[in-house]
Amino acid sequence: MNLLLDKYKRQSRYTYLMHRPPLKHCRVCGTAVVYRLPDDGDTKERAVCPACATVHYENPLNVVGTVPVWGEDGGQVLLCKRNIEPRWGKWTLPAGFMEMGETTAEGAARETDEEAGAQYEMQALFSIMNVARVGQVHLYYRARLLSTEFNPGHETIEARLFTESEIPWDEIAFKTVKETLERYFDDRRKGRFGIHVLDIA
Template sequence: MADASVSGPRVRTVPAGDTRVRLTCPECGFVAYENPKVVVGSVAVHDERVLLCRRAIMPRAGCWTLPAGFLELGETAEEGALREAMEEAGARLVLEGILGVYSIAHIGQVQVIFRARLLNPLSIGPTEESSEVGLFGWEEIPWDYIAFPSVRWALGHWRESAGAASWPARGTPRPA
């Protein structure tokens, strides 16, 4: 006999009309869908130099990344990217369009990265999330200390689109 004090989604099964195993509630039929998290960020540039942040938090503390983070409920992808740049680097940006959309299935993320222009380079600085921030020319980027593969992808796609008035949004690179 089932314990009446236990309720809610707790049984893994394939719901009727579905094709995947989901966490369900046997009493009411509720299905708890698990969906990817959306990360938003930007490749922000001033005078052909890219804004990077040295992470002060895990994962990959001490490594360099783009200003990016999880999209919050109630904000657009653009609003989230602008907020993350401010939170991680004190940076005010003008977004120029989507640079890339990267699907990282093994960690359940979809990353929307914008191409952006940094408005005031004198305003950037460390924050609670970034121990250091800086502007890097292409040859100065600390490639050996880049935090995540998607940062490399976005930087490469930015380099490919540099100087272009328009560009197609890139996607997750396929393994070679």
């Protein structure tokens, strides 16, 4: 029962973060907010409190993760099979929502620890993807695996290494993950890695 409740809570939180409803009440005094142009000259409608005049700014969320690779040539990449919704049973790179008080690299490292239980060395930022339709920015760092021993957490069914030809491309959970993987292997063939900035429809 507790496992089912935990799964429901995780799914509900993800659904909320993916489809955040408009703010209804002021976070300062609790009064119902009104969406209008603020009096400070802002040109975008905001949630404004008519009681205490607080203007609430609703900003995009950051999703952070890694592209963990193994081998001298980085020919294998570590993927995690999801044990949570959405996309239960699909494959993904270790990633998740950034927490307060951490940098993007720290968040990516934490998610890699939690989802894959991998030993690795963080490397450079690799991809930045704007997913404007859901108010998110996804950032992935390259990471060099130090071991092939993995101890995935409860959000992962299985963590395993894939070569490019072995990746189940039709079973990749998210478009941002697929785009990042494709660019990683493209850069690997070229022998140099850059930073990729993409807009995801």
